[in-house]
């Protein structure tokens with residue numbers, strides 16, 4: 001297949017030849033010796049997003065999301081590789097649980113990685129025999145799944161992962177700094193008052209110190225505060241920010257109510273702006289969605305009973321592209337590419353992905369950035385049926401390709417998905433890539 005006149009994220013216009021599963025050539029006026037040629041003049045071609053943080057809920061909670069529905073949502077949002085987190089049932093804390101989840105992941109239409117988790121009864125030996133994407137998210141406080149662990153166990157896990165050459169991703173909140181005074185309140189903002197910004201900053205600092213002691217490489221998941229980002233960056237560790245912490249703040253809880261409950265919680269508008277600055281200026285390494293679907297019936301509860309988490313895999317790249325298309329923001333297309341593809345590939349060691357260059361996997365997303373639409377939950381493909389970004393401007397893909405196969409095509413008569421077997425990205429070269 002020959003894609004003619006694509007505008008790349010850096011603004012250059014190039015032809016891109018896809019042969020089999022890979023990008024064969026990127027250049028000008030490539031010879032049209034292929035059967036299929038499409039001209040995409042005026043449209044932008046991005047490397048597929050690598051979302052290093054999703055919760056696809058299988059095994060255990062298929063009523064919230066499955067690998068089939070979650071991966072379709074990913075494809076429709078320009079995500080070509082997802083990394084699933086361990087708080088499923090059973091939790092992914094030993095080799096058998098990893099294998100059971102990998103069987104479910106066979107339903108995925110996009111490429112995938114599976115993380116291993118840490119609990120008091122984890123089995124590092126059998127877990128590290130598997131092709132883990134990373135160890136994590138390791139929960140320093142309870143979140144969905146109640147997998148919070150003690151300090152000693154975290155330090156043991158850091159040492160074990162370092163021996164195995166595996167990166168550790170960390171859910172950094174410290175319950176010692178939660179504000180118990182907030183627990184008498186019943187409004188949705190109480191969750192943000194309870195799980196304080198200080199609780200995140202303290203946990204990030206402690207995690208970085210512990211990592212420094214054993215020479216571990218850690219990546220801080222879903223950082224929600226400028227303080228947490230700066231502490232991690234100063235320690236030489238990497239960070240991710242979610243679309244909701246980038247674009248939503250405590251102000252939005254008046255509308256979102258308990259649907260806006262997640263861990264870590266939404267912060268004040270001032271902090272949100274400071275997080276945005278760090279995403280735009282390159283301090284933050286990547287955007288990852290923490291796609292955490294729960295049903296409407298589950299979310300429609302009191303602020304203390306509703307489960308934590310919001311969906312996001314389908315709307316992340318579209319929201320970022322709308323930000324980049326808006327001349328009034330500090331976020332450009334190249335930065336969006338770095339945050340969604342280049343950096344996740346570099347940080348987690350997936351050299352075959354993350355760039356539109358000869359030899360890379362043909363994971364591609366075509367978008368028309370002159371065409372923004374308002375997000376509507378009814379149009380989305382996640383099984384949970386709602387979005388915290390209702391009405392937000394977005395640029396949705398026209399099509400998404402995974403290793404040379406078109407997996408999604410937008411169509412006014414109904415979006416089309418094509419059967420495609422996603423691969424374990426850690427199996428691509430037959431060995432762990434570190």
Ligand SMILES: NC(=O)N[C@@H](CC(=O)O)C(=O)O
Pocket residue numbers: 055087137143144171261262263264290292293308309310
């Ligand atoms: N972020 C959340 O609020 N929830 C996540 C778990 C997590 O990432 O902490 C979930 O699995 O529901």
Ligand SMILES: [Zn+2]
Pocket residue numbers: 137143171221222263264
């Ligand atoms: Zn988490």
Ligand SMILES: [Zn+2]
Pocket residue numbers: 053054055085137290292
């Ligand atoms: Zn998570």
